[in-house]
Amino acid sequence: MHAVEAHDLAKTYPPGTKALDGLGLTVGQGEVLGLLGPNGAGKTTTVKILTTLTRPDSGSARVAGHDVLRRPDAVRRVIGVVSQRSGADPAATGRDNLLLQGHLYGLAGAALKERTARLLDRFDLGEVAGRQVKTYSGGQQRRLDVALGLVHRPKVLFLDEPTTGLDPEARAAMWEEISRLAGDEEMAILLTTHYLDEADRLAGRVAIVDAGRIVAEGAPGRLKGELRGDAVHIELKEETAGASEALSTVPGVREVQVDGRRLSARADDGAAAVPAALAALDHAGIAVASVTVARPSLDDVYLKHAGRRFAEA
């Protein structure tokens, strides 16, 4: 059984904005699925449906075995949600926020106190636990949000753009934290993000969303591997005739393009192709200024499947 299973979800918001158009996905137990796409691709709508906030026009979904449409109450008991907007009560203290959250899941007494203390400690909020949340820094607030989502030990955790709006330092700390959560075999995580590096770093598997559908899916490494190899860029000391031909003779190197002093090509294994390429150019008497090898990025994957650069989407 998958922790999350969605089939053919469709949802149109009035006056006819298609948010989801046949989206389907699965998240396995203990897995982190990164739902990657630009704003408006349908990520948040997907999370809203799976967390029972809204209903799809058609399609079906199960979370931890419970149908989100027929048993929303059962779903709510087993999910933790960290949404884009904080949601913590700014007038209450961090501790009170956690205690209330626990009460809403039926926790109480010493068990809840202990759970709260442990979470405050773990998310490094012990010192500010007695202060009103409105005095928290962005990073502290976000850590509290995650702690709120974990109070009741959910089986499935939804992280909707957990690092949007954080400064680089706070983002790095949040990544650290999410990586730790990802190690929990009992919990499945669905992470939405529009940061390629975030999905690349945190998700075991990535699903790329575009216009309300999944256009590609797989482990980040595999998705990138499907692209035809690494990009190899070579800069020559000066523009030389015959450089392109010399490079083309190297086994495993293809799609050689010349732009003045710059040569670029693709190679299945960029690092392995470099010595041979340099040797071939040297043999032809061509002087090289620099070489760079770039691994294909998720950006390249997005370009391939959605037909445009991520940044332009």
Next chain:
Amino acid sequence: MTALMTDTWWMTARRLKAWIRQPALLVITLVQPAIWLFLFGNLFKKVVQLPGFGSGSYLDYLVPGVVVMSAVSSSMWAGMGAIEEIDRGTLNRFLVTPVRRSAIMNANLVEQAVSTAVQSLLIVLLAWAAGAEFSGGIGGVAVLVVASVLLGAVFAAMSNTFGMLIRQRETIIGLSVFLLLPLTFLSSAFMAPALMPEWMRHVAAANPLNWALDTARAALSASPDWGIVVIHGAWLLALAVVMVGLSIRTFRTYQKTV
């Protein structure tokens, strides 16, 4: 049922805690009633000598008016809280937990009732300290507080409905500016109905703020007229039920538009 009650308890405790945490706010909400009581009370002291006014002390007359007006004035801001909870994502955070939906609405109502009751009682105490007399005794004051709580529920529900529907703070401010003074002055809050122009008396008869005043004044008089208390109180209750019903419907609609 017990689960609903525990949920309601926790959700209400949250709101009351936030409220208790800002005692300054309570003091500020009492400044205006105090000004109305003492400024108006002194400025128009001699109004009672007008033939047909029919009351001994203007301060005594003014107290229910100020209590009821303040209840409307503070309840009308309820929608601001609703908008803030939606904007901040707090409402959605609750909606993805197993908390009973009705507990969220119950908490709004209970908080509103408690804060209106406390505010009303404090104004009564303030007036009492200034020398106002309550011929109807404790019973009369109790009816005054209940009437202002019901009236507060009417306007809090209205404000919440607009807040959830339109989600603009300006709407709530506009509503409050637009309604508060006309509702107050088209009632017996400051002037005896017998001395109002006739058309105004007719308008006042359909003014819920005036229903609350009729109810309270009937109970506060030396010889309470319980018939009026019950009938006008019932109108008020009916309107409160309708408005709260409307706000619950709007809440359901909100859940569909998330």
